[in-house]
Amino acid sequence: MNILALMAQATGTGPVESIARTFGVDWSHLTAQLISFSIVCAILYWLAYTPVLRMLDARRHQIAQGLANSEKIKAALDNIEAQRQGVMTEAQVQATRVIADARVVAQRLEEQAAQRAAGTAEQIVQRGHDAALHEHHRMLAELKAEVGQLVTKTAAAVIGKVLTEDDQLRLVEETTKELILH
Numbered sequence: 001m002n003i004l005a006l007m008a009q010a011t012g013t014g015p016v017e018s019i020a021r022t023f024g025v026d027w028s029h030l031t032a033q034l035i036s037f038s039i040v041c042a043i044l045y046w047l048a049y050t051p052v053l054r055m056l057d058a059r060r061h062q063i064a065q066g067l068a069n070s071e072k073i074k075a076a077l078d079n080i081e082a083q084r085q086g087v088m089t090e091a092q093v094q095a096t097r098v099i100a101d102a103r104v105v106a107q108r109l110e111e112q113a114a115q116r117a118a119g120t121a122e123q124i125v126q127r128g129h130d131a132a133l134h135e136h137h138r139m140l141a142e143l144k145a146e147v148g149q150l151v152t153k154t155a156a157a158v159i160g161k162v163l164t165e166d167d168q169l170r171l172v173e174e175t176t177k178e179l180i181l182h
Contacts, residue, residue, distance in 0.1 A: 073154065080150050084143060091139040095132035102128025148172030 020027070106124045152168045 076150075076154050080147060084147060087139060087143050091136050094139075095136055098128050098132040098135065099125075102131075144172075144176045148175050151175045 102125050105128075106120070106122075109120050109124070148168075148171065152171050
């Protein structure tokens with residue numbers, strides 16, 4: 001709009017016309033260059049700027065989706081950890097109960113037979129400890145199997161493909177090693 005006003009004034013003999021003549025402005029060439037520049041700007045906007053904005057928006061969406069998936073995985077892992085702690089606590093309570101029961105039996109036998117009590121009580125305590133240890137190992141094995149299955153399912157859900165049996169075994173072994181180390 002300003003260009004049209006300048007062009008209208010340029011046809012007259014006003015101060016704009018004198019400045020334009022001083023600097024050698026050719027209004028027809030200036031107008032053609034402004035139109036060409038506007039066309040180039042419009043083409044660049046549609047062919048370059050808009051696709052770049054779409055691509056940036058898509059990447060922003062992918063990043064947000066990745067963060068959301070990360071939060072879901074973290075929540076699932078926290079849940080698995082809570083379950084593992086619960087099983088470990090239960091195993092410890094059961095082991096303590098078995099040992100306590102074994103000690104009660106040992107005391108009763110010691111009162112009944114003073115001479116045989118020392119040897120018998122020690123055997124019973126050892127059996128109770130072995131049984132608790134065996135029960136503890138059995139529960140750990142069950143826990144490892146369950147955690148391995150949960151990790152496999154979680155990994156399959158995150159990766160989005162069906163894992164082969166070799167992939168599943170590898171994930172279970174890695175998880176078992178991690179659990180043993182911790």
